[in-house]
Amino acid sequence: MNTASPSPPRLLPVWAGLLLAALSGVLTACSFIPVDWSGCVWIGFLPLLTALWYGPRRQGRKGALAYALYGWLFGVAYYGISFWWVNEVSTLGYIPLMIFYGGLFPGVWALVMGVFFRPDAQPLPDARQTGTDRRAAWKAWAMADMLPSAAAALGGAALWVCLEWVRGWLIPGFGWNNLGVALYGNPLAQWAEYTGVTTLAFIPVVFSIWLWRVCRRAGTMVVHEGRRTVPWDFFSLVSVLLVMFVVGVLWTARYSPQSGTATGNGKWTVPVMTVQLNLSQKEKWDAANRGAVYRALLDTTEQGLLDLQARTLEEAARNGTEASLDLPSWVIWPESSFPISTFYRDSTGELFPEQDNVNFLSAEEDYVQAIRNNLGNFILLTGTDDIYLSDEGRVARAYNCLTVFEGDYSTARPHAKAMLVPFGEYIPMRETFPFLEKAFEASAGTAMGLNYTPGASTEPVPVPIRPGSSVTVGVIPLVCFEDVVGGWVRRFVRQEPQLMVNVTNDGWFNRSSANEQHWRNAAFRCIELRRSMVRAANTGVSVALAPNGAVIADLRDSSGSPFTRGVMNATLPVGCTEITLYAMLGDWAVLACFLLFAALLLRRMNKGKRNAGPVKDGVYRRGATPR
Template structure:
């Protein structure tokens, strides 16, 4: 029996990890979220006392590796070494959770008291610790919070609405809590878990209560989302689908500029009387820089000016675009780049009156936009070149401002929560821009680095939760997709009903060249959500309380001798 358990536990760990990978694009089998952790929970809780911690850590690490390696395979389009290294590092977090779940969060260990609420208590502690560790991996070493378990609800609007309470990491607690309770109720150890009927009823009652509350909250949010006055914003999204090798576009600068000019003007002409308020181009769309002096004086390279002037001949719309911005100073009435000038990856808003605003990206991509210690360790640049196939062009600087940008449509002012690249997957940064009053989330991104892989779809699945967490609509423009408009409830449906507002070809692929005239309603008095107010502190505190509380609970009862290895079914009497 022990030999069988020795073989089955690693298989259970791999099954849970592989199942989690199926929750996200390109598979998006979201229904598995209610079952996917059952195998690893049984494997961890049924471990004997001998080398329990070591075995649990190994099983959790196996689960993490089986999840992240296939889930992040799109990184191979840039670097094989980076894909493996990042995946194996991230696997440490499920391993840490497994260590907790097999010890302090284990209801099947000998000597544990079976109180009336024992099953939901252990389930909650495992769920809260998982969520806290998801927050930690999204914060530690600048963080990589990609695809927390809650993102599995990206195509389930009813349950995804609870993300505005504790964030999408807090949403991860819901399926873990349910599975952990059901495992305790349905798979019990003969030797020690003789639950009374009342305990089972309480445990199942807690599941029904939590699930019912989450469902009712989602229905309420969905049905009340369109109440109140709003500002209608019409934005023309232009996507050229320019191929790249790492950061290097495979089109010439002339081809890029002509592409944006021709596609934009064709869409403007086609729009007729329904002209756009905004024209949006993606991250680093224009090849010339913006030069910016310390006093706010600015200028642009001529190829940018020529492209914008050509658009201005046909449309007075505000132009929102991604561009590199360079630190400059005035010399004889001309702006010149400073020596050792800082350079930023920026989002620019340029209305017809020429009052330029820029947001400088905060959350830079490690080994993409900067390489730590490259000045002291220049061989790191050689490694980048060997892995990506292009020379490292130098590091970018980190933006500092946390003030939202501003915009106007038909005399009505509103705020802009700006994000560049994958910053729309970093909620702890975006919440710093939330203010009272009308706001829209804007993202310009370029996933061309990762070619036609699932990376872009995964980013979009994560990004749409920002609209839910902050109850602000989102407009995002990408080079290779996904260019779309997102409502404050996380859907892409047009505010007046109808088909989703996503730029896709006739086969449903977002890897296409084209334009999309998107519309969003910006609420004039949106709520400031609980998550916007407290951020990740809710998840952090719940995780800390769970670990401390279960540690204190452990001291109350001595542990019994080693238990049998495998769970068995109770016999009904």
């Protein structure tokens, strides 16, 4: 029997660790749009873990710094690729955001995993043993590795979830492209109803860490023993995930667009039509285009209704049936659809007379009301910019709103956006640090304008299910990126028929992946809250989503691009009135992850140094005896 031991692994060069960390970041970024290889989320961490855990432990502050550096580079690559579209708004903002914020949290994660959760240096069985004793010794060695593997996987996954939550909490909306979002379309995503999308990240992270540990265990046994034992711990994890997958399949069917749960047994549906003009920011805000923008809103809406009628008649003729036209009850225009703000008197709340927007929605003028009279009545939901002026004519308040119009402008019911975009809708500490405004103008190429005022209401807006009906649906009003902040949206949930309506203008990001990523992140609000959503976008993606997150309809051209002008028609189910666990308790699972991580970290710290002796860092030595 050969008792010689192989050469111990050398310390991984820092440059090799950096390459592995960058590879991990690239793989993880590929899990998201525009690449959208969701399978990468299950293996994305493996190169980074190899950088952290291969070979002898790095010692002292330099070692800890190396681990943090690996995580930092992973984060810069991961978020730098995923959020490349930030360049479309501000390269000056993109660079520090990625360097300081994108790499910060993965850096912390890698530091903790490298210092506290690296594999224990378990002594290997004595190579001089033979027969049954040798097999029993290796089996015992493998069994002894299972509990530390579970602890490392659970602790690492819990820590990642906590750091992702902090990332989205410090800058609301920057929780965008959490690892859980990569599970969209996978039945496992349906568990967001209980935990929220942030905690869904636990699933791929725990899988990746456990897989790495099992591969290390199997590789060690194959190298030294020529065989391996069955990894019962990993099989148990896979079995749990399989059960979760099957349950997710059942939930996907339960909350599908045509299900009795979603439609209230067919009684609760709302036909809607969204209008998308696909205007660039320059076109949208050019004062010379105001008349053209109004005209485009009217013409696109009118043509959409005419096309719907024509398609209905053609289908009836083709099938030999009687035409049954389900006109849209609600017509939805995007965020800031009007090319100018609407002005109110701050002291009284009254509209100033003779404004373009007021005339546009006048009952007497031949504009929106004419379409209602000729083609069918509808309720208009649209984005508006509302500005309140003092008696001296100065701006007192300004709001970015989603506004409901059942008739002319006197029927306006605005809901002000609460989650404002820094350096998009306001400049933080603008008066204290004027250079921030100058930096924004230099980067964006345009002046910031006024700071918006955040709204505060979390009351749904009751909207008649059909024009003139006394039966209402509670609209959860969401403007711009509010639909990606689950902790905010859940506050609107009531035990009644509801529909999430998002109006957005993603034109700031031009034809980048931000537009597709936006709706993908927003889809998890449907799963978390079991409410349907309709999104009306200026530049795409206009989409209707079911309570299971599935696409009911979206607006795309013949090539599949969402950057097109037109309308989207969809009938949305609003019959689900359940209150989910996430709606009730929010990110309770993040707290559970924090407690789990804290317990496992304390356990590791209290054990102290282990495995002193002839076997060091898992390296097989001649004559080593099991302990």
